[in-house]
Amino acid sequence: MPKSHGARRRTRSLLRSSAKKGLSSLLVDYSPNDKVVIKIDPAQVKGMPHRRFNGLVGTVTEVGRRAVTVNVNVGNKVKKLVARKEHVVRMEGS
Numbered sequence: 001m002p003k004s005h006g007a008r009r010r011t012r013s014l015l016r017s018s019a020k021k022g023l024s025s026l027l028v029d030y031s032p033n034d035k036v037v038i039k040i041d042p043a044q045v046k047g048m049p050h051r052r053f054n055g056l057v058g059t060v061t062e063v064g065r066r067a068v069t070v071n072v073n074v075g076n077k078v079k080k081l082v083a084r085k086e087h088v089v090r091m092e093g094s
Contacts (some may be wrong), residue, residue: 011051015042026085030068034060035091038070038083047084057091 008015021041030036040054047067058072058081068088070081 007050014051014054015040017042021086025089028085028090030060030063030085030088030090032060032063036060036068036070036088037091038072038081038087039089041086044084044086047082048087049081049083053079053081 020043036058038049038053038056038058040048040051053072053074056072056074058070060068061071061080062069067082067084070083070088072079072081
């Protein structure tokens with residue numbers, strides 16, 4: 001059997017959900033320049049950012065109906081992510 005190189009490979013412990021989220025996490029209103037943490041929800045596959053961005057902090061640049069655009073600093077570069085609201089949590093104190 002050939003080796004799999006999918007986007008979710010080697011994520012057994014990384015994408016393990018410890019607590020269920022309610023609807024209140026989807027009803028949060030984000031605005032540009034909000035600081036958010038990328039926290040992947042493994043129950044929702046749509047709009048899931050790559051696993052390398054899990055736990056990183058970024059700033060919201062655009063807000064849509066279901067998704068937000070986030071700029072994340074990775075090394076010397078700024079990466080632009082489009083993630084659904086299920087995978088984003090507002091940072092404490094912002």
